[in-house]
Amino acid sequence: MKDMALKPSACKGVKFNTLTRPELHEMENDFLAPLFLSLRVAVLATALAFIFGIVLAWLFSRKSFWGKEIIETIFTIPLVLPPTVIGFGLLLIIGKHGPLGKLSEIFFQRQIIFTWGAAVIAAAVVAFPLVYQNAKAALESVDANQERAARTLGAKETEVFFTVTFPLAWPGLAAGLILAFARALGEFGATLMVAGNIPGKTQTIPMAIYFAVEAGDHKTALFLTLIVFIFSFSLILGLNQWSKRKVKYFTAKGRN
């Protein structure tokens, strides 16, 4: 019994003065865990949304087929649906009894929901339309003659995309990327429904802030809020500067 009472987990947060070094380290980790988890989730979700968004926008901007409008509407709809609707929809698909949830149980013997993977899926779904919309507009505005010139100079289709289309569309793609990342970082409703609020496992910053405020812990909430604010501010400032430098040639004044 005496041993039990001395275990760090039992007295954590009660007797600060008796905590040893490794325990203190663990405390800090607990405090920052939502931040790192949020970053991991947002980065992965943005990457997924970015790749899928650009590939689909590229295909859809040059091919037309029956039912294209309907599919495009489905791509865009997460933008206007309430996050709880998306969350519930995702539960139907990746939940215990959903088709993807069942497949995961069969092949990996584990469920998708209430893992940080589910948080990535939820964030990617809500971020996707922002990438798609911006990428489509950006790709469509690329001068087709420059792509054709590349073809006559010996470039294959994939080379044309990476050496001409992508760099020319970059300003628009970057705008989509920033918006998608911001949306993924702030995702709350759908994430709560599919990933829950498990500290250290699925508790992202928006969850941590919400539940800290609900528990009356304004100090933690304020700390996390400040971190998010500073991080977002510097990220957007930095990205803007970077892409401004990259697009200088678009605005260079002609001499004639």
Added chain:
Amino acid sequence: MLQAFFQKKLPEFTLKAEFSVAENEILVLAGPSGSGKTTILECLAGLQKPEAGKIKANGKVLFSAVKKINLPPWQRQIGYIFQDYALFQHLTAKENILYGLKHGANNQKKAEKKAKLMKLLALFEITHLQESYPAQLSGGERQRVALARALVTEPAVLLLDEPLAALDRKLRVKLREEIKKIHALWQIPFVLVTHYRCEIELGDKVITARKDRGVKFNAPIRLTEEICFTENG
């Protein structure tokens, strides 16, 4: 030697073209805008696909409806000067010119590429502009960069779509001479599209677009060197 005869259905009429251009010849396609001149160039370059016919350059079959051959543009070795020059706006003049050497099926050594670049920069008098972006160049300079970019890949044929349209009158006279000079240097078939009467004199051969309202779609293709347009149906 460029040999071509083909048919391409356009929304308003069916385009029929038949011509051949030798190494020492410039062919001028003349006609009003909307008469399908650019479409002919695009069919030659592989940017559009004709319905019937055959296109051969230097003995290599580029397109054959019968044999179902349709080489993609990157395999055709056909240089194309677009009407607006279509320079890559995110690349400098130098990078524009080197693009074809980097991305084509070109296994030349670095030194060789550099020598080619220098030679072309000097020939077109654009050495001092090599670090400029297209947005910083004047119309005439852009055209010279576009010519250098197309010629550096050593194409079998050079197509020019309204090469002088974007320039003012004084420059046009000068560049007309320049095109003749380049053609004499390169000795490859040139096909030039224009709607200016005065540019016709550039050509060793001239084909004038003509609307042939009386002829039905199924009428035999004319074998004379002219393009004729027939109304559908």
